[in-house]
Every structure is written in structure tokens, then in C-alpha cells.
Amino acid sequence: MTTADWYVDFAERQARDVSPTYERLARAVAGDPELLTLLDTVPEPKRQPNLLFGVVQWLAGPVDDYDRFRAFVTSQWARVAAQLRVRATQTNEIGRSALLLPVLAALPQPLALIEVGASAGLNLYPDKYSYRYGDGVLGQSGPLLDCAATGLTPPAALPQVVWRAGIDLNPLDITAPADRDWLEALIWPEHDHRRDRLRQAAAIAAADPPRLIRGDLVDELPALVAEAPGDATRVVFHTSMLYQVPLPRRRAFLALVGSLPVHWVAVEDPEVIEYADLPAPPGDGRHKNVLALDGKPLAWTEGHGRSLSWFGA
Structure with a gap:
């Protein structure tokens, strides 16, 4: 499964009708070659959609608008990537x-x-x-x-x-x-x-x-x-x-x-x-x-x- 496929699957099978915000983000990331290239620089398990979205929220970045989300991730990629590498989705739901x-x-x-x-x-x-x-x-x-x-x-x-x-x-x-x-x-x-x-x-x-x-x-x-x-x-x-x-x-x-x-x-x-x-x-x-x-x-x-x-x- 490619990174793009992973984000489409997350949008379709997990976020759809459950989180419109994350569904929109996941679909947009799946169609964004620049963000996919950045994600592919971290180990595969760390490209997980809800890990990326959680890291952005933890860093006080925006998730309600894709353009702002994208600008934050690209401009702050060093910080985002560092957190992706050391964190996991310890949701504890x-x-x-x-x-x-x-x-x-x-x-x-x-x-x-x-x-x-x-x-x-x-x-x-x-x-x-x-x-x-x-x-x-x-x-x-x-x-x-x-x-x-x-x-x-x-x-x-x-x-x-x-x-x-x-x-x-x-x-x-x-x-x-x-x-x-x-x-x-x-x-x-x-x-x-x-x-x-x-x-x-x-x-x-x-x-x-x-x-x-x-x-x-x-x-x-x-x-x-x-x-x-x-x-x-x-x-x-x-x-x-x-x-x-x-x-x-x-x-x-x-x-x-x-x-x-x-x-x-x-x-x-x-x-x-x-x-x-x-x-x-x-x-x-x-x-x-x-x-x-x-x-x-x-x-x-x-x-x-x-x-x-x-x-x-």
C-alpha cells in the first residue's frame, strides 16, 4: 500500500461520517505529491494518517483548513518529522x-x-x-x-x-x-x-x-x-x-x-x-x-x- 493509498483508505474506512475534518485532510494529503514526498522520508509506520494529524494538533497547528494545515506541515516539517519519529498513536481510547x-x-x-x-x-x-x-x-x-x-x-x-x-x-x-x-x-x-x-x-x-x-x-x-x-x-x-x-x-x-x-x-x-x-x-x-x-x-x-x-x- 502506498502512502497515498493509506490516506484514501483512512478517509474511506475510518474517518468517513465520523470525522469530516480528518476525512477532508486525508483525501487532500492523498492527492498532494509534495506532502507525500515529505511523508515518505520517515519510516513507513510513522506515515500513519492519525499520527500525522495528532502531531500537528500537539504542535498547535491547524487542522480545520487544508491550505493552512499544508502550510504548517511544509514550513514546520523538521519539527513535524521529529515528532513523527518518536511518537506513536497511543490513543488510549x-x-x-x-x-x-x-x-x-x-x-x-x-x-x-x-x-x-x-x-x-x-x-x-x-x-x-x-x-x-x-x-x-x-x-x-x-x-x-x-x-x-x-x-x-x-x-x-x-x-x-x-x-x-x-x-x-x-x-x-x-x-x-x-x-x-x-x-x-x-x-x-x-x-x-x-x-x-x-x-x-x-x-x-x-x-x-x-x-x-x-x-x-x-x-x-x-x-x-x-x-x-x-x-x-x-x-x-x-x-x-x-x-x-x-x-x-x-x-x-x-x-x-x-x-x-x-x-x-x-x-x-x-x-x-x-x-x-x-x-x-x-x-x-x-x-x-x-x-x-x-x-x-x-x-x-x-x-x-x-x-x-x-x-x-
Whole structure:
């Protein structure tokens, strides 16, 4: 896939009808040879559309008008490229907790949670949030996470979490203003509700900061699993992060997690974790991830936890 193709795909399958601003930007970048040439000077994973747009927002550049956006990127390219090289899309979207909840709530309680690619660890608090699947609301505190779910009987109770920790190559400190600013810069322009939810979740995490280990997912995971309390159900989970892991380490992680005494919950692109005999995804043309438990696919999910289409047992 060329860089131009990547931006067209992002516009069509992720931003369309979700962020008009990012859809316009992505389509314009895809047709701009000068910007594409600049982007092609950074490593391929760093050309990601929402990483570029997040960096521009973090640098206080404009995203509401393409001409101004383009002028900023070209004139400030050294600064933009430097940030692209050192940053990643650590979105830490807590809406994805609504995708995890039906699986977490159905496992034997209590739980010890380990998140791989944890960013600031905000998805380590699924027991602290409230959820709405259709007409029913579960939970009485924290941000309210809406998820349009089909084929699913919503959970009757929140999970009981007695231990939580995470791993990340570059964990973010939710109590540090600069790290919170980066998380906010990754939120798409029109998504004020996500920004509000992030701030509510940040307050919850700041009151009881998560334990986050800086390091490689393969190197650090066995010791962290061994440290988790043995009288709790140990759960390793990750959401929309494995695409950022180089293929050899990704393969090593998939082999490792299947050998550990844990349940494994994944929400990833089916091109990143391949499953046999997947049913066709809902036919709206949007990008979909697959929710799976212990390698068994259960549902199609949409970005940021907006929807879930259950097909598993």
C-alpha cells in the first residue's frame, strides 16, 4: 500500500461520517505529491494518517483548513518529522473498554488485568466506568461509554478487578500534563464527547495511578504474569496496538501469550491476527477489528468502541 493509498483508505474506512475534518485532510494529503514526498522520508509506520494529524494538533497547528494545515506541515516539517519519529498513536481510547467488558464480566471473578501496549493504562479500569448497550446502563460512576451492540446480551454486573498492571515501550504518565496533552491531541477534532470521557478517566487513574512497566511486550510479560495474584483470573489484553509491533516480535508475542496461564483477550485487525472461517463483517464498508478470547473470534468491533456485532458462542 502506498502512502497515498493509506490516506484514501483512512478517509474511506475510518474517518468517513465520523470525522469530516480528518476525512477532508486525508483525501487532500492523498492527492498532494509534495506532502507525500515529505511523508515518505520517515519510516513507513510513522506515515500513519492519525499520527500525522495528532502531531500537528500537539504542535498547535491547524487542522480545520487544508491550505493552512499544508502550510504548517511544509514550513514546520523538521519539527513535524521529529515528532513523527518518536511518537506513536497511543490513543488510549477508553471506549474500547465497552468492547472488552462482555468478555471480562463473563470470566471467573475476581480478575488480575495485564494490558499490553497500555499507553497511560486507562483501559485497566473497566470496573470504574459506566456502560450503555442500547437502553440499559451498567455502572453508576465514571464516564458513560456508549456501544451499539447487536447479537449480545449485555453483562449484568461489572467485573471485579483486584490487581492491574500494564506494559508499554513508552508508558504515559496520566499525572503529567505533557502526556495528557498528547492523549488529547490524538482525539479527533469533532469528538468532544471523547475528550470529556478522557478527562473523567484521567481523574480516576490519577487518583490511583496504574502500575506501568516500560519495556518490550515479549520480554516483560512472563514476569508480570507470574507476579499477578494466583487466586485471581489472570487476563492479558490489548486493543488496536499489535499493528505497531514489528512482525517478528508480533509472532513471538502470539506464541508466548498462548503458552502462559492466562486468558487472552484481543481486539485487533484480522490482518494482524488471522482467524479461520470468520463470518463476513457488517456491510457498511468501515474498518473493523475482531474481538477474540483465547484465540477464538467472538465479534466484529468498530473503532473507538462505537459498536460491536457479536457472532461467537
